[in-house]
Amino acid sequence: MMRTVFTFAGMTLRSLLRRRTIYGISIVIMLALFGIGQIPSFGVEGESTFILDFGLFGLELGALLLAIGLASNIYPRDREQKTAMPLLAVPLSRGQYLIGRFLGAALVQAAALLVSCIGLMLILVIHGHAVPGDLIPATALLIIEGWFLLAVVFFFSFWTSPPLNAPMTLLLFIVSQMSVVQFVSLYPQAPGLMRTLRLILPHMDVFRIKDPIAHGMGIPDVYFLLAGLYGLAYMAFMLSVALAVFRTRDLK
Amino acid sequence: MKDRPLEVSGLTKVYRKSLGMKSFTAVSSISFNLNPGEIMGFLGPNGAGKTTTIKCMLGLLKPSGGSVSLWGLRPASSRVRSRIGYVPENPDYEDSFTPMEFLAMFASMRGLDAGKPGMNALLDRVGLNGWGTTRIRNFSKGMRQRLSLALALQSKPDMLIMDEPTGGLDPIARKEFRDIILEERARGASIFLSSHLLSEVETVCDRAVILFRGRNVREGSLVDLLTREDSYLVSHIPPGGAAGAMIEETVSGPALQARIDSIRAAGNSIIEVRQDIRSLEEVFLSATGGNP
Numbered sequence: 001m002m003r004t005v006f007t008f009a010g011m012t013l014r015s016l017l018r019r020r021t022i023y024g025i026s027i028v029i030m031l032a033l034f035g036i037g038q039i040p041s042f043g044v045e046g047e048s049t050f051i052l053d054f055g056l057f058g059l060e061l062g063a064l065l066l067a068i069g070l071a072s073n074i075y076p077r078d079r080e081q082k083t084a085m086p087l088l089a090v091p092l093s094r095g096q097y098l099i100g101r102f103l104g105a106a107l108v109q110a111a112a113l114l115v116s117c118i119g120l121m122l123i124l125v126i127h128g129h130a131v132p133g134d135l136i137p138a139t140a141l142l143i144i145e146g147w148f149l150l151a152v153v154f155f156f157s158f159w160t161s162p163p164l165n166a167p168m169t170l171l172l173f174i175v176s177q178m179s180v181v182q183f184v185s186l187y188p189q190a191p192g193l194m195r196t197l198r199l200i201l202p203h204m205d206v207f208r209i210k211d212p213i214a215h216g217m218g219i220p221d222v223y224f225l226l227a228g229l230y231g232l233a234y235m236a237f238m239l240s241v242a243l244a245v246f247r248t249r250d251l252k
Numbered sequence: 253m254k255d256r257p258l259e260v261s262g263l264t265k266v267y268r269k270s271l272g273m274k275s276f277t278a279v280s281s282i283s284f285n286l287n288p289g290e291i292m293g294f295l296g297p298n299g300a301g302k303t304t305t306i307k308c309m310l311g312l313l314k315p316s317g318g319s320v321s322l323w324g325l326r327p328a329s330s331r332v333r334s335r336i337g338y339v340p341e342n343p344d345y346e347d348s349f350t351p352m353e354f355l356a357m358f359a360s361m362r363g364l365d366a367g368k369p370g371m372n373a374l375l376d377r378v379g380l381n382g383w384g385t386t387r388i389r390n391f392s393k394g395m396r397q398r399l400s401l402a403l404a405l406q407s408k409p410d411m412l413i414m415d416e417p418t419g420g421l422d423p424i425a426r427k428e429f430r431d432i433i434l435e436e437r438a439r440g441a442s443i444f445l446s447s448h449l450l451s452e453v454e455t456v457c458d459r460a461v462i463l464f465r466g467r468n469v470r471e472g473s474l475v476d477l478l479t480r481e482d483s484y485l486v487s488h489i490p491p492g493g494a495a496g497a498m499i500e501e502t503v504s505g506p507a508l509q510a511r512i513d514s515i516r517a518a519g520n521s522i523i524e525v526r527q528d529i530r531s532l533e534e535v536f537l538s539a540t541g542g543n544p
Contacts, residue, residue, distance in 0.1 A: 008357075081344050090362075091333065
């Protein structure tokens, strides 16, 4: 069972690496790092704060864009080009297909975010700043956020088209960053309903840790652990819902 | 029945309406079986519901009614998937891969040992010798068909499900495909062959099902389908006539004895009386509302 999933994940990984998407992602990472590397030339005070602030914001945005860019088209492409048929007809179950595709995309996403994190560290070192100890766990948290977003994109991809997938994911990303007060203000006529809805919707604000890191405030290890577990649990939930939807789909 | 490779019973598939489109019944209450070691032809004009039926058999579509079972199990079962090979119509694979990569990955996903010599032998068998490391994007339609056959044969399946497997092939390749189908049957596999090519079905199949507008309109052994019930061909020559003067006429069963008597009374010699055999094309056309 797992051998099948891992083989298919490897196939997905190879397939994604061979597509031009990966070149686009690499160019965007390079440009973002180059841009952040230019911050010291503005002679701002608190240079490292700016670098970390922009850098971590870039990583979070990168996680979102990577999720949409990598996953929104995987299943629709497989369905349109009928490449899913021979796979799902014989060696793979729908669950294995989903997990394999997810793992392949998740590996590419994690690698891209790790490379970006290393780039950010190099910029800090080159400009004579210390690398905060929390940068690695923060990146790990952003990778988990990226995986959660990837699961969301897969979920949407089973019942909507790629052009709709991106705005829906973006909308969920924005809404999930809102506080309860902000969310209730969207529809103040039904505060109870909005509060309940906000409780159910993901709380991705737990991943927003750039400010404390940029300003040198320590983050307890237990926070990373709990936020990471929350992200992984929500990711697993989204994948389960995505699979339930996928299982009802006819492959015409 | 657990030993029967395929049992389709009252299968119905309705595509539900969406956004103002009407619902459409692609397949309506069809039933047939495939017995062990048998080659079954699955015929029908375009839009008859052949591919829909096959997709229901593979668990890609959910039936709206009736049931499909393979060896007594539901199609999506992993035990079923490990026993079947599928050759899709117009196969398309991730074209950045090579056949060797695909064979290795499929073998791994199926838990098979993918040795290079074995994969080369498989490619050789389907006529892709020397193409193992070429990217699939450079393949013609026929070569993709050959690759899909190699992938289907890889696990030595107990049943092969083939959807228009020779559609894009030239006559030589079609003959090679037919030979492989017969070899697989000799190995003990059951084969479900959907095809437009009536001559192909007539050559290799034991039984056939003809589908028309989603309904099963004819089913039976090829001998039964091709034999015209209660119709005979009588060959005779007039007295002193040469072989070239032979007359052949079709006579219905009830009138046969009287006609034989009248031929003899006229002094003609009867050469042969045999049952009237039609071509599969005639059977197909009459079943699907065409001529004759």
